[in-house]
Amino acid sequence: MLEIKNLTKRFGDRTIIDNLTMTVKDNEIMAIVGPSGAGKTTLLRCITGLESVNKGEFFWNGNQFDPTNTTQKDTIIGVVFQDYQLFPNLTVLGNITLAPTMVKKEPMADVKKYARELLSRLGLEGKENLYPYQLSGGQKQRVAIVRALAMQPKILCYDEPTSALDPALRDEVAQIILDLKKQEMTQIVVTHDMDFAKNVANEIQQVKQIQ
Amino acid sequence: MIQYIQEILPALLSGTKMTLSIFFWTLICSIPLGALIGLGLIQRFKPLTWLLNFYVWIMRGTPLLLQLIFVFYGLPIIHIVFQRYDAALFAFILNYTAYFGEIFRGGFQSVPKGQFESAKVLRLTYSQTIRKIVIPQVFKIVLPSIGNEVINLVKDSSLVYVIGLGDLLRAGNVATARDVTLLPLILVGIIYLALTAVCTIVLKLIEKRENVWR
Numbered sequence: 001m002l003e004i005k006n007l008t009k010r011f012g013d014r015t016i017i018d019n020l021t022m023t024v025k026d027n028e029i030m031a032i033v034g035p036s037g038a039g040k041t042t043l044l045r046c047i048t049g050l051e052s053v054n055k056g057e058f059f060w061n062g063n064q065f066d067p068t069n070t071t072q073k074d075t076i077i078g079v080v081f082q083d084y085q086l087f088p089n090l091t092v093l094g095n096i097t098l099a100p101t102m103v104k105k106e107p108m109a110d111v112k113k114y115a116r117e118l119l120s121r122l123g124l125e126g127k128e129n130l131y132p133y134q135l136s137g138g139q140k141q142r143v144a145i146v147r148a149l150a151m152q153p154k155i156l157c158y159d160e161p162t163s164a165l166d167p168a169l170r171d172e173v174a175q176i177i178l179d180l181k182k183q184e185m186t187q188i189v190v191t192h193d194m195d196f197a198k199n200v201a202n203e204i205q206q207v208k209q210i211q
Numbered sequence: 212m213i214q215y216i217q218e219i220l221p222a223l224l225s226g227t228k229m230t231l232s233i234f235f236w237t238l239i240c241s242i243p244l245g246a247l248i249g250l251g252l253i254q255r256f257k258p259l260t261w262l263l264n265f266y267v268w269i270m271r272g273t274p275l276l277l278q279l280i281f282v283f284y285g286l287p288i289i290h291i292v293f294q295r296y297d298a299a300l301f302a303f304i305l306n307y308t309a310y311f312g313e314i315f316r317g318g319f320q321s322v323p324k325g326q327f328e329s330a331k332v333l334r335l336t337y338s339q340t341i342r343k344i345v346i347p348q349v350f351k352i353v354l355p356s357i358g359n360e361v362i363n364l365v366k367d368s369s370l371v372y373v374i375g376l377g378d379l380l381r382a383g384n385v386a387t388a389r390d391v392t393l394l395p396l397i398l399v400g401i402i403y404l405a406l407t408a409v410c411t412i413v414l415k416l417i418e419k420r421e422n423v424w425r
Contacts, residue, residue: 048332049331049332050328050331050332070331070334070336071334075334077332078332079329079332081325081328081329083325085323085325085326085328085329086329087326087329087330087343087344088348088424088425089344089347089348089351089424090343090344090424098333098335098343098344099333099334099335102335102339102343103333103334103335103336103339131423131424131425132424133424133425147333148332148333151333151334
């Protein structure tokens with residue numbers, strides 16, 4: 001269970017997030033929705049440690065943690081970016097195995113085996129040795145999901161997962177997210193797409209623009 | 212004529228050896244140093260970037276010829292004495308590092324911020340990110356500009372004649388002055404062309420290899 005208490009984030013004298021408290025339960029999909037500019041992505045960036053917060057505490061299963069601290073042993077949060085941000089100089093397999101082998105020092109053979117398993121689960125078998133530019137948008141997104149999953153995070157976060165996809169692929173992502181839920185992955189989805197949020201989420205967190 | 216060429220060729224080739232030696236050592240030292248300077252130039256620590264910008268300004272803003280003369284004839288006045296060859300290498304490395312530094316700075320800045328963030332959420336350290344993700348991308352971006360400088364360096368190395376080093380140009384010049392014939396200078400030109408042609412081919416091959424990803 002992820003708890004966020006009294007989170008406040010300001011950019012200069014503009015308050016983006018004001019004293020927000022929220023809880024994401026295990027094995028749940030939380031959608032963060034709201035209009036553009038309301039701070040959805042900023043909230044996600046705070047949770048993923050890409051922005052420091054002005055005030056607020058984060059707890060994982062009751063233990064406080066600092067998302068910006070990248071040296072802790074376990075990965076709590078995994079992220080799938082809006083534009084995926086795959087590493088263009090590495091193959092699909094290279095993208096996936098880089099962090100587990102370098103950060104967690106897991107043996108390459110084990111990581112590769114796990115990566116192949118995840119790839120085939122997401123319908124990407126045979127793509128291991130392609131470079132990102134050779135993939136379609138949907139495939140890139142699935143590689144980004146596998147790359148995040150390979151670090152075995154407790155929570156997987158998505159920033160606007162449907163924004164770059166056509167309607168058919170939108171349903172496909174929804175299916176992937178629901179399948180991951182079956183495998184007990186806790187997920188946070190930032191989206192401006194209310195229909196999509198209602199389809200996948202069991203909890204919806206509204207973010208409103210602060211006047 | 213063939214006989215004359217055979218006579219002067221050993222002198223020209225020994226000059227070529229000096230030219231190549233300056234060329235390789237300058238490249239081997241300046242490219243990694245330039246990458247470091249480039250990395251320094253994108254840091255947020257202002258005193259560092261000021262210092263590096265000042266260095267780049269001096270090195271790019273004054274003639275390499277002046278720098279050579281300064282190091283070899285100037286510095287001994289304040290009791291810093293270099294051997295001819297060391298003076299040449301020192302000046303060339305300092306000068307080319309500045310150019311490479313600016314090229315690498317541009318390269319580092321064109322790697323999207325998202326790549327750093329993506330690496331950060333995967334918990335890669337800064338040095339892992341630089342080594343595994345940023346440097347390979349930067350290398351590809353800067354390759355054409357580096358290629359330009361490499362070709363320039365082949366020709367710039369002829370400047371070492373002012374401090375009395377026996378490079379290719381000097382060997383040709385000596386032969387022309389002694390024998391009153393154009394042939395040595397033409398041969399010198401041909402050797403420079405051959406050297407730059409080899410560089411061009413090697414650079415093209417490296418670029419081709421880098422094109423497996425985009």
